Amino acid sequence: MSNKLVLSSLILSTALIASTTLAGTAVINGKVTRTLIHNDGGFGGCMAQLSVDPQAALPACGGRWVTFSCTGDFTDQVSAYRSMDQAQLALATDKNVMVIIDDTRRHNGFCFATRIDVMR
Known part of the structure; x- marks a missing residue:
């Protein structure tokens, strides 16, 4: 193989590996400090x-907010509002949460929370 072909293959492989490691999911542990319902559907309609x-964890995510996509873009609306209910429960009871976020699905730059668990 020529040096140019080897170099091109190496660059392409590196680019593919980098792109797959930049996108994905992460687990966040903390507290819910605020919730938001956006009636006109902005930010996915509801956020925490x-x-x-x-x-x-995921640099593509915008700020401390996560969206539950109550507009139904990334999940069904029933599941989204149930996730929002969990966030409000955690806020009201000052409980920790575990949130799994996905940076491949975003509303206004904020990552989609695929799961939220209220902890003891």
Whole structure:
């Protein structure tokens, strides 16, 4: 193989590996500090602000907020509102949460929370 072909293959392989490691999911543990219902559907319609910044785990996520996609874009609306209910429960009872976020699905730059668990 020529040096140019080897170099091109190496660059392409590195680019493919980098792109797969930049996108994905992460687990965030913290508290819910605020919740938001957006009636006109902005930000996915409902969100929770976390005490831990999701950007620390996934740089593509925007700020401390995560969306549950109550508009139904990334999940069905019933599941989204149930996730929102869990966030409100955690806020009202000052409980920790475990949130799994996905940076491949975002509303207005904020990552989609695929799961939220209220902890003891």
